[in-house]
Amino acid sequence: xxxxxxxxxxxxxxxxxxxxxxxxxxxxxxxxxxxxxxxxxxxxxxxxxxxxxxxxxxxxxxxxxxxxxxxxxxxxxxxxxxxxxxxxxxxxxxxxxxxxxxxxxxxxxxxxxxxxxxxxxxxxxxxxxxxxxxxxxxxxxxxxxxxxxxxxxxxxxxxxxxxxxxxxxxxxxxxxxxxxxxxxxxxxxxxxxxxxxxxxxxxxx
Numbered sequence: 001x002x003x004x005x006x007x008x009x010x011x012x013x014x015x016x017x018x019x020x021x022x023x024x025x026x027x028x029x030x031x032x033x034x035x036x037x038x039x040x041x042x043x044x045x046x047x048x049x050x051x052x053x054x055x056x057x058x059x060x061x062x063x064x065x066x067x068x069x070x071x072x073x074x075x076x077x078x079x080x081x082x083x084x085x086x087x088x089x090x091x092x093x094x095x096x097x098x099x100x101x102x103x104x105x106x107x108x109x110x111x112x113x114x115x116x117x118x119x120x121x122x123x124x125x126x127x128x129x130x131x132x133x134x135x136x137x138x139x140x141x142x143x144x145x146x147x148x149x150x151x152x153x154x155x156x157x158x159x160x161x162x163x164x165x166x167x168x169x170x171x172x173x174x175x176x177x178x179x180x181x182x183x184x185x186x187x188x189x190x191x192x193x194x195x196x197x198x199x200x201x202x203x204x205x
Contacts, residue, residue, distance in 0.1 A: 007147070008033030008125065009199050011190055012154045018085040018118045019157065022109050022176060025097035025139040028053065030125035033152035034092075037061040041084045041091045043077060045098040065091070078112065085116035095176065100138055103180075105173040113160035122155035122179040126187035149200045151191050155179040 010033055017039065023030055034040055041063040044050045054064045065080045081091045093112070095105045113120050131146035144150065156179065160172060194200070 007200050007203065008150045008152050009194050009203060010035070010152045010154070013123075013152070014121060014154065014157055016119055016121065016157060017090060018088050018116070019090050019121045020085070020109060020113055020116075020118050021090060021092040021123050022095050022120045022180075023092070023123050024103055024180060025094040025100070026134075026141045027124050028094050028097070028141070029143050030123055030152055031057070031062065031092045032060060033125060033150065036090070038063075039089050041065050041081065041089055043081060043091060043093045047098070050098075063089075078108070078115075081112055082116045085112070085118045090118075095180075097139070102139060103177070105177045107169060107173070109176070110160055110164075110169055110172050113158070114162060114164060117162075119157035119159045120176060121157050122176060122183060123152060124180060124183045124187060125150050125152045126184070126191055127151065128188070128191055149195070151187060151194055153183045153187055153190060155183055 013034070015036065021031065021034065021040070031040065031042055038061050042057050043065050044054045044057065050066065054066065057064055065077050065084070084091055091112070093109050095109045096103055109120060125142070127148055127150040129144070129148040129150070131144050131148040132150065133143060133145045135141045135143070158172065158176060158179070
């Protein structure tokens with residue numbers, strides 16, 4: 001994704017360092033809208049598709065952590081991310097990736113917050129621009145295929161205590177899912193207001 005395709009306006013990013021930016025796999029490119037790119041490490045799979053995403057992220061100044069869903073690769077990636085968070089850097093993770101189920105929060109992001117002490121910051125992106133495309137993939141991934149105007153929305157930080165029961169895990173996963181869904185419902189109104197106020201034109205001037 002080229003830089004001139006990413007006209008992204010942020011709303012309510014708390015800019016907590018460190019934090020865990022948590023998004024659906026469909027919204028993975030939303031990370032391009034975060035301003036402190038040099039302080040963000042994006043977890044990306046070791047697949048061929050992941051190679052493409054990683055190259056794009058690194059070209060824009062992000063750091064990347066590569067990991068697989070297999071146990072050894074997952075443990076190594078988790079340890080790297082915990083180390084990054086404890087050193088004061090942020091990480092970004094897709095909570096239903098890399099293979100779904102669609103919009104289902106997995107345990108990984110909760111464990112990462114639990115072991116690092118960093119809060120989870122839910123995030124989504126949205127656009128009604130005709131150049132903003134939804135791909136026919138399992139995750140319904142969205143991305144601009146041209147010069148698009150986009151909004152990034154962030155939810156309230158979610159703090160995870162160190163000691164958790166199985167019931168606590170379920171409650172936090174539901175809280176994160178509800179936050180992401182609430183942001184998606186809110187996004188069209190935020191986008192219309194940004195369009196009305198010509199925020200992208202002000203951003204480009």
